[in-house]
Each structure stands twice: as structure tokens, then as C-alpha cells.
Amino acid sequence: MSIKIQPEAIANLRGFELPERLGFGTVMAPVMFRARYEDGCWSSGELVPYAPLMLDPAAKVLHYAQSCFEGLKAYRNGSGAALFRPERNAARMQHSAERLCMPPVPESLFMEGVRTVTAYCANLIPANSGESLYLRPFLIGTQPDLSVTASSAYDFYVIASPSAAYHPGNMRLWIEREDSRAAVGGTGDSKVGGNYAASLQSIARLKERGYDQSLWLSPSNRQTVDELSGMNFFAVMDGVLHTPALNGSILEGVTRDSLLTLAREMDIEVHERDIDIDDLLALVRSGTCSEAFACGTAAIVSPISELGDDNGNYKLNSAPGPVAEKLRAALLDIQEGRSEDRFGWIQRVEAAES
Template sequence: MTIAHTSSELSPELLNRLDAIELTDPLGFSKVMAPVMAVAYYRDGAWETPRLTGLEPMDLWPHTQALHYGQALFEGMKAYRNLGDAVPGASALLFRPFEHARRMNRTALRLGMPELPEQVYVETLERLVSAVDKLVPNRQGQSLYLRPTMFGATADLSVVPSTEFCFVVLATPSDAFFTAPISAWIERLFSRAGPGGTGNVKAAGNYAASFAAAAKLGEKGFHQLLWLDAATHTQLEEFTAMNVFVRRGDRLLTPPLSDTILAGITRDSLLRLGPTLGLDMREEPVAVDEVIDAVRSGEEVELFGCGTGAVVAPVELLGDDSGLRLPLPGREVASRLRQHMLDLQHGLIPGPEGWQWPVPKS
């Protein structure tokens, strides 16, 4: 399936809705939704060609399978305003879109859903971003957040995979998720994912399973949960919406991938970029108590999260049920990596082939 690009796929009514939107700071997250979305259905064993349409309610039967059995996934990615000369001729840039397409397909296969051709995925994003180009913010760190979603659309209460599916891409101008260092609460009771489950893919239900544990964050004044392994609750795994890195001296450690840890695109990017910046990047198990003891002893330690939404988020405070509150002394490496990533994403410096994907203005 090949998608042809046209100068404008939007009706006059949609163009008017788009023109009426003015971006003002702060953008927040999902406060302003693009009035255009992309949508495609999978029926009779094949995907329809995705089309751009107005953002509007979708007709779903109450017995649609995704509502009952959680056969749903999503990806999170961004379009950045091209602010430099590293990628000439592009109005906006997608960051590693084919990697996101591959990860979505890995999730789809794990949940019994059909793969979407990678080229169709990327071209659909190109069309949507090009059509709503005016909503791509011009400030470094801000972006047009994109939410590709797929769900089982068959109306049937039978406990079997759907035979019809819907693929939707939404867009919303967004600030950086975290603009200042964050605080993290060590979750020692609940588990985010178990061996053999869906912790290594972006199944929608993974996030619902974190809500009960996250409810206490606001009461305690913390931003993110830091999850431990389900078997022993001794090893770092990841944050709710980010992978985790720990710097001890000159080594940067991140837990090795498993069936309980999501293969983050930003995580992979940092592991690849780190050595080019003179950093010693290692995939090794990280015991939570070793991190706590290192901080208590005065060792030079950094802890930070990384992901599409946050890019890189330094942690300045740790807490857990024992009342522990540990200030982490440094964040110079996290800040350096964050700035390097933003420079790449906004086209201010050249990146590896295929990482900075150009989107021309429609």
C-alpha cells in the first residue's frame, strides 16, 4: 500500500478550524488537540488506506472487544520544528519514525493484532504533520506530540482476538513533559509487569495497571513511580513512562532489556550516542539498595529517566515507604544528554542516518 501525497487533504471546514487555533504558552499536554486525525480500518484481512479526517467522536458498539478485553496499544512520538541546517528543506522533523513503527508492530503481534506496514505508518505521520504544520511549535523543547493507536474494533463478547481493527493517529502541541528535575517514589508493593507478560510492549493495559499505585504520588508530592522487578522487588526496572539510567562515577548503567522492560527509543538513542560523547554506557542490573547506599555514602550519583515525552528527566529526590528522602547531588551528564537529544531532534546538529526524518510543509 503506497500513499500519495497531495497539496491539501483537508476540507475548507477543517482548514478553517485549523486556522482558528493560536498557540499560546504554556502549551501543557493535550490541552489543544489538532482538529485533524488520521484513521484506517483493518477489515477482511487487509488494511484500508489511511485517510485524514476531522477530530470527532467515533462510533463504537458497547460490546467492542477492546473495551472488554484490552486489545489496544499505542505509540508515543513527536514532530519537532526544524530549527537548524542539519536537515535542509524540512519544515518539521520526526525522530526515528521507523523504529516507532517496528515497536508498534512488535506490540501488535504480542496482542494478536495485525502489523501495519512501516512505510504506511511513516507516510501517515508525514501527511498528518504536514497538514497541521502550523501547530508544530517553534520553541526548542516543545513539539507536536503524536499518538498512534490501534485497537480491536469487532463488536463481539467472545473471548477471542478481534477480526477488525482501527488505527488512529492524534496530534497535540505540547510542552516538554518535565522542564525541571523531578522527584521519584520507589514502588515496593505493586509491580508494573511480570515475566512472560506485556511489560516489554506498549499495551494500553500496562498503564492502567499503574494508576492505583500512582494515586499516592500527588499526596506525597512526587512526580513519577520508580518500579522494581516483580520477583524480588530489589532491582530497578523503569519509571511509569520512562526508562531509567544511573550514573555512578564515570559509568552510566541501565537495566538490560527483558520481557518486563520496554525497549525505549530514547533509551536506545542514548546508548548509541553516549560513546560518541565519551560516556561509558552499560546495560547491567541495578540494585535499588546499592543506589541508595551510594547516595548516602556521598558517592557521585545521578539518576534520570528518558523517554519520548520527557526526553531526559534528571531526578533530584528519591522517596519510599520508609520515609527516605535522598537528594541526588549531580545532574550534569543528564543535562548534557538532554541538550544533545534536543539539538538532534530540532535539526541543529546532524544525527545518524534515518534518525531525523524530514517533513515538508504542505
């Protein structure tokens, strides 16, 4: 397929100045990639100006949340950029789409979208360590029809945000024993809008209590740890790294998988298993669990300093802890090109002339 590059997109890029202060995901690049699905076929992709979408008021996405998305980063790399394991995001987005009866975006189209936006925005990628171009591919059902059935038409977009490093600092987690972010036999292992909407109430409640993120428990037993919204959970006990096993309600994080690979390379013992929250709290209290951290594309590796619930606070001895620090450095060294790409995780993208 040939990609159309709209002249207005190039004009937008030429006229764009990166603001001095970048947040994370708040400054949007002035172009985006778009492809449309109708009558069973994908259109060819286009690079177009970043501009409001025109959506029929009866579009399925607005009523029935038929939407899924991905998040990945492009790092500045010499004259171009480096993408980190984008094929994993392409595969996960296919999984999410299928869960909601949406047509999976072909890997080639996903990669074309991500690579085109990265190539044309390469000069907008900030260059300090931890800074990146945050890419947000998303897929929405656009058919105007109020019946509760899958949409017949879809739009796939890739938007991008030149972003500062995302440092949540030492995080205080609230153990969420009331709400669930996803159901057993639900959409927990898919990156779909409804999981995030359901999590907002918990986040609002815990912020009032001075906490930063929810620690979600399994909806099947309300007793074992699942994840944070948008981040996976890790704990270090007696030098061994533990993380919840994938169970259908946990999102399979690309960073999670990468950290497990790096830990094994460092000869750190790794256990993927069910982690009972009360066992964990007892081990934190006794000092056996010395550190805990969360990981995700945005946050990379973020230390957890405290767990809390109605019964009290459980402080971690070290935040950041030595294992988290070591893993974070090893990952960032690969992502930012300071160490060899020994797992084949990096895809180079040359900057496009604009």
C-alpha cells in the first residue's frame, strides 16, 4: 500500500514549534496517521494534519465504547528514531480489537502508521534521557447506528505526543478491595476504553486519601494482585523477583516482558505466580519484601514506597530499590541506544524530509 502524505500535514510540521515545557501526553504533534475500514476492507493510510475528528452523534464508539488503543515510545536515535518492540503492540492491539469484535489492524498497517508518524516527527523528539515521542494508535467504531452490534466501519489513527520523562516519583498504592477494573471473562487482558473508565472512581477516591495509584486485585478471588491501571506490578522478596502470572484479567505489558527477560539475563530468579495480597503485606511488614515497583511504557520502572488499605500503611524499606534501579538502567540503555540491542528489540526509523 502507498501512503498518501497530505501537503497540509507537511505545512503543519514546518510551522510547528515545540513548546519549552512538555508534559507527558499533553503536547500533540501536528500530524496524524489515518486509515479507514469499510465494507470489509482497509483504505490505504494517510498522513494528515492533526485536527478534530468528525463523528456522527450516533457513532458506536460514543455509546458502546467500541474502542481500543496502544501506547509506545519512539526515542531519538542519531539522525532518526528508535521504536521499542512495536510488533508487540501491533499484536496486542489485534487481540484487543478481536475481543470487541473489531477488525484487527493488520500488522503491516499498524507498523506503517507508527513508522510514518515517527519518521515525520523525528525532529520533534526531545533528546534528553527519558524523553520520547509517545505514540498512541487507536481504533474506533464509527458506524452511526444505535443497535448494540459491532460497527460496520472503523477508523484507525496514530497520534503522537513529544513528551518529557514521566516520573511518578515514589508511588503510594491503595489496595482496591471494593471496585474491579475488569471482570472474569471480561476485557482485563485487552487494552480497551471500558477498563479505564471503570478505574476512574477508584483513582478519585485514593487521591483524596493521598495515594497515587490503585493496586487492583483479581476479580475472580479479590485476593491476589493483578496490576495497576496501565502498569504491571513487581515485588522483590529475598532477592527473588515476583510478578503476577498472566491470568486473563492482567494486561500483558511489553515492559513487563522486557524486564523479565533482562532479570533472567542478570541471573535474578523470577517467579510469575499468584501473589496473595495479605501474604504480600505480611512480607512487607517483616522486611522480607524489601522493594516493589511498577512498570509500563510511560513510567518505565517506577518505585512503590507504600501500600495502604483501611487497615493501615505498609512501607517498603527502599524506594527506589536496587533491583528496580538496575532493571530500569538496563532497559533504558537499550531503548536509548547506549547498550547493544542483544534481543532485537529496536527498530530504527529514518527521519523523513519535511
